[in-house]
Amino acid sequence: MTESQEAQVSEAQIAVHWREEDYYYPPEGFARQANASDPAILDRFTEDKFPDCFIEYAELLDWDKRWDSVLDTSNAPF
Numbered sequence: 001m002t003e004s005q006e007a008q009v010s011e012a013q014i015a016v017h018w019r020e021e022d023y024y025y026p027p028e029g030f031a032r033q034a035n036a037s038d039p040a041i042l043d044r045f046t047e048d049k050f051p052d053c054f055i056e057y058a059e060l061l062d063w064d065k066r067w068d069s070v071l072d073t074s075n076a077p078f
Helices: 003-007 011-015 028-032 053-059
Strands: none
Touching: none
């Protein structure tokens, strides 16, 4: 396809092939076994507990090697 042919394809023609509008719900069995089923978990990870809440969050994960730092905010927002 040449560059002039590519320019003739409209966004509407491309959008016909997109599936972004679709939402696939997880199987009910998967949703029931979700680890974050306790609503109180949202209280433990609020903005006022940032960034220290990331320590607890990191402890919830399995690591091959323990991390050295949780979050480096020295050069924010990078």
